[in-house]
Amino acid sequence: MTVPVRFYQVGSFAVGNRLVPGAERTVQSDPSRTNSLTCGHRACQGCGEALGARYALDAAMRATAGRMVAVNATGCLEVFSTPYPESSWQIAWLHSLFGNAPAVATGVAAALRVKGRHDVRVVGQAGDGGTVDIGFGCLSGMFERNDDVLFICYDNQAYMNTGVQRSGATPPAARTATTETVGPEPGNPFGQGKNMPALAMAHEIPYVATATVADLHDLEAKVERAMTFHGARYLHILVPCPLGWGAAPCDTVRIARLATQTGLFPLLEAEHGEVVRVTKIRRLAPVADYLRLQGRFAHLFDGTGEPARPDIVAALQELADRTIRRYGLVDDGGRP
Amino acid sequence: MLRQIEGSRAVAEVVASCRPEVVCAYPISPQTHIIEALGSLVKAGDLSPCEFINVESEFAAMSVAIGASAAGARAFTATSSQGLLFMMEAVYNAGGLGLPIVMTLANRAIGAPINIWNDHSDAMAVRDAGWVQLFAETNQEAADLHIQAFRLAEELSLPVMVCMDGFILTHASERVDLPTQEQVDAYLPPFQPRQRLDPDEPVSIGAMVGPEAFEEVRFIAHTRQQQALVRIGDLAEEFAEAFGRDSGGLVHQYRSADAETVVVALGSVLGTIKDVVDSSRDRGMRIGVVGVTSFRPFPIDALRAALQHARRVVVVEKAFSVGFGGVLSTDVAMSLTGLPIPVATVVAGLGGRPITKASLQTLFETADRGELERLTFLDLNRGLVDRELQRIAQSRTSGPSAENILRDLGTVASGIG
Numbered sequence: 001m002t003v004p005v006r007f008y009q010v011g012s013f014a015v016g017n018r019l020v021p022g023a024e025r026t027v028q029s030d031p032s033r034t035n036s037l038t039c040g041h042r043a044c045q046g047c048g049e050a051l052g053a054r055y056a057l058d059a060a061m062r063a064t065a066g067r068m069v070a071v072n073a074t075g076c077l078e079v080f081s082t083p084y085p086e087s088s089w090q091i092a093w094l095h096s097l098f099g100n101a102p103a104v105a106t107g108v109a110a111a112l113r114v115k116g117r118h119d120v121r122v123v124g125q126a127g128d129g130g131t132v133d134i135g136f137g138c139l140s141g142m143f144e145r146n147d148d149v150l151f152i153c154y155d156n157q158a159y160m161n162t163g164v165q166r167s168g169a170t171p172p173a174a175r176t177a178t179t180e181t182v183g184p185e186p187g188n189p190f191g192q193g194k195n196m197p198a199l200a201m202a203h204e205i206p207y208v209a210t211a212t213v214a215d216l217h218d219l220e221a222k223v224e225r226a227m228t229f230h231g232a233r234y235l236h237i238l239v240p241c242p243l244g245w246g247a248a249p250c251d252t253v254r255i256a257r258l259a260t261q262t263g264l265f266p267l268l269e270a271e272h273g274e275v276v277r278v279t280k281i282r283r284l285a286p287v288a289d290y291l292r293l294q295g296r297f298a299h300l301f302d303g304t305g306e307p308a309r310p311d312i313v314a315a316l317q318e319l320a321d322r323t324i325r326r327y328g329l330v331d332d333g334g335r336p
Numbered sequence: 337m338l339r340q341i342e343g344s345r346a347v348a349e350v351v352a353s354c355r356p357e358v359v360c361a362y363p364i365s366p367q368t369h370i371i372e373a374l375g376s377l378v379k380a381g382d383l384s385p386c387e388f389i390n391v392e393s394e395f396a397a398m399s400v401a402i403g404a405s406a407a408g409a410r411a412f413t414a415t416s417s418q419g420l421l422f423m424m425e426a427v428y429n430a431g432g433l434g435l436p437i438v439m440t441l442a443n444r445a446i447g448a449p450i451n452i453w454n455d456h457s458d459a460m461a462v463r464d465a466g467w468v469q470l471f472a473e474t475n476q477e478a479a480d481l482h483i484q485a486f487r488l489a490e491e492l493s494l495p496v497m498v499c500m501d502g503f504i505l506t507h508a509s510e511r512v513d514l515p516t517q518e519q520v521d522a523y524l525p526p527f528q529p530r531q532r533l534d535p536d537e538p539v540s541i542g543a544m545v546g547p548e549a550f551e552e553v554r555f556i557a558h559t560r561q562q563q564a565l566v567r568i569g570d571l572a573e574e575f576a577e578a579f580g581r582d583s584g585g586l587v588h589q590y591r592s593a594d595a596e597t598v599v600v601a602l603g604s605v606l607g608t609i610k611d612v613v614d615s616s617r618d619r620g621m622r623i624g625v626v627g628v629t630s631f632r633p634f635p636i637d638a639l640r641a642a643l644q645h646a647r648r649v650v651v652v653e654k655a656f657s658v659g660f661g662g663v664l665s666t667d668v669a670m671s672l673t674g675l676p677i678p679v680a681t682v683v684a685g686l687g688g689r690p691i692t693k694a695s696l697q698t699l700f701e702t703a704d705r706g707e708l709e710r711l712t713f714l715d716l717n718r719g720l721v722d723r724e725l726q727r728i729a730q731s732r733t734s735g736p737s738a739e740n741i742l743r744d745l746g747t748v749a750s751g752i753g
Contacts, residue, residue, distance in 0.1 A: 001492070052510075065533050066535060069407070069533045069534075069535060069537055069539075071403060072542075078542075078544070079544055082540060082542075082543035082544045083543070083545075083546060084543065084545075084549075087540055087543060089538070089540045090346065090534045090538065091535070091538050091555075092534055092535050092537075092538040092539060093533075093539075093540045093541070093542075094403070094406050094533050094540075094541045094542050094545065095401070095541070095542030096402050096433070096542055097425055097426060097430050098398060098405070098430050099395070099425075100396065100399035100402075100425075100426060101397070103391065103396040103400050104399050104400070104402050104403035104406075105397035105403060106389065106390075106391075106399075106400050106403060107358060107398075107399065107400035107402060107403025107405070107407065107411070108403040108404065108406065108407040108533060109362070109403075109411075110358045110387040110389055110400065110403070110404050110409065111357065111358055111387075111389060111403065111404040111406075111407030111409035111411075111559040112407055113387045113409055114358060114387045114409055115357070115408060115409065116385075120535055137392060137393060137396070138392070138393075138394070138395070138396050138399060140391070140392065141391055141392030142394055144392075145389070150582075192510060196504075283362070291343070294533045298657035310413065314373060
């Protein structure tokens with residue numbers, strides 16, 4: 001097996017598009033890309049979800065030679081992309097409800113199959129609320145039937161469209177409008193929440209992967225890989241939300257990268273329920289570096305950036321360390 | 337072809353002859369036999385091409401139908417009662433998107449208290465969802481209405497619900513004339529969607545609409561229902577020519593032209609009412625009945641024409657709006673606006689309670705004497721109710737009423753002797 005050579009730019013660790021041969025460059029660098037989600041939409045400045053959706057859908061469009069339809073759950077992505085005259089979809093696109101996107105996608109796939117249009121593929125997409133909470137029943141059904149749908153979760157870890165309320169994907173200690181930073185245990189409680197990629201894997205569907213908007217090559221490769229399978233596939237993309245996370249719009253990619261470098265968000269691929277690849281952490285960062293950039297964790301630090309609640313920061317570090325151990329994200333299993 | 341057949345099986349076979357391309361199935365009594373039969377037909381290859389999908393909930397059933405219909409496939413599902421409520425959000429969504437899905441509603445009561453037997457509470461709960469709602473009087477009509485339903489739905493691009501009484505029709509075996517495939521093919525052309533998800537001509541379906549256009553989009557839905565008022569009659573006539581029998585239409589009139597008392601009702605109870613009308617006529621009572629086949633769109637003009645010569649109207653309905661009274665009767669009263677015709681509501685047959693000829697006989701005699709109250713609950717066990725009301729008044733912690741009433745009644749069976 002040949003291992004692809006990976007190039008990294010100093011500092012950011014991002015893959016330098018200019019350093020790879022033309023054919024290996026990203027879909028986004030191709031002027032003739034679909035621009036599935038094109039300009040004119042109403043997403044906030046620095047929106048990770050808008051980035052993630054455009055990256056993922058353009059990659060899927062290339063992988064399917066444009067033979068694709070998308071189904072969208074209610075949420076930020078649906079709301080900011082469709083109001084007339086700012087509708088931004090340049091692909092066949094259907095929105096039905098908040099909690100039913102996986103089932104609607106199943107219906108679309110069934111219609112295409114019965115019509116003999118086997119070349120046309122289906123992508124379903126939702127935010128974390130539409131995936132791990134209200135859409136979970138439909139998603140689990142779609143998974144267990146192994147319907148021919150790639151479902152993408154754009155995870156910004158709370159209900160952002162309605163004003164930043166906690167979801168089943170909100171991390172511990174994070175401030176949301178329904179987990180305020182008051183009382184002895186400020187923010188979202190520890191010991192709750194769903195590991196959605198693991199739940200997807202438990203369905204033993206053909207392909208599960210995680211990605212972030214920080215590594216475009218990796219994200220696109222996973223979309224492309226997903227499209228080589230038939231049956232139910234799941235891609236979980238971490239998409240920082242400047243508004244909901246209380247972060248600078250210019251830090252979206254940086255924060256997404258730190259989520260992986262701290263071990264809080266593992267990058268992995270699984271096939272038929274088994275992890276087949278993980279992305280090793282090249283330069284491990286302490287979780288405090290990730291937390292400090294975000295207003296939703298501001299209550300954990302004092303004015304100088306020192307932990308005001310070292311106990312909570314340590315507990316979050318322990319979560320990251322556990323994830324690192326579980327998926328073998330650092331070769332020696334240690335910390336810097 | 338004449339068959340001695342269960343209502344559900346007849347509906348399933350007729351639906352199959354309409355060549356649905358996606359059928360979504362989730363079990364709930366009393367609808368289950370319909371989707372079971374369709375599942376067998378698909379699995380055996382007798383209905384092909386068709387995708388039969390066992391979904392995880394009614395919400396998913398309607399959602400899969402939405403996706404399939406939006407992608408250009410003829411989609412069908414069936415449900416009842418709690419299932420309809422569980423898919424309610426998607427029912428409204430299909431109506432709002434104008435997707436020509438056809439669904440059988442095997443009418444059943446809604447809990448609590450949980451009850452699997454027939455009434456019309458479920459259909460009334462989705463009255464305003466933007467679906468056409470057609471009520472079948474017999475299994476023959478239930479079968480026939482499905483053929484007309486696909487035609488109507490696809491012509492106007494709106495969803496159609498065929499309501500048939502749970503158990504009374506779905507589980508009754510009787511003679512049904514099942515049409516041949518050739519007959520159905522001649523009546524029902526292939527589905528040509530008005531809107532379709534297609535990568536060759538990408539469109540957005542389901543965009544957000546704000547205050548600037550929401551009312552107009554909703555008005556279009558209303559306009560389509562108004563068009564359906566015309567087309568339902570046309571399609572019934574065309575059906576009669578092609579199949580040689582009357583089924584469907586807006587309203588059915590029976591001995592009502594010269595009647596002083598006109599009864600109005602939906603569904604299978606019309607059969608019993610007609611029997612009582614006949615026997616009452618034999619005794620000289622001037623009574624008739626008008627069956628409403630199309631509950632949505634509501635045939636205000638047709639009903640007004642059918643009722644305007646009456647001295648009084650009695651609406652017998654298997655549902656009611658708690659805290660108010662009749663649902664159907666409100667619409668009937670609206671159709672008689674400005675006419676001096678009193679409309680009495682009779683709530684009957686809730687949760688499967690039999691509506692007997694004897695009870696109707698007494699009811700109609702009371703009406704004929706002009707003594708019927710504005711709102712009557714047929715065969716209500718007043719003593720049972722009063723004793724529970726007394727328990728409630730006597731004790732702050734009297735407990736659950738349903739269980740108290742059952743204990744008082746002393747039986748868990750229906751108690752109908």
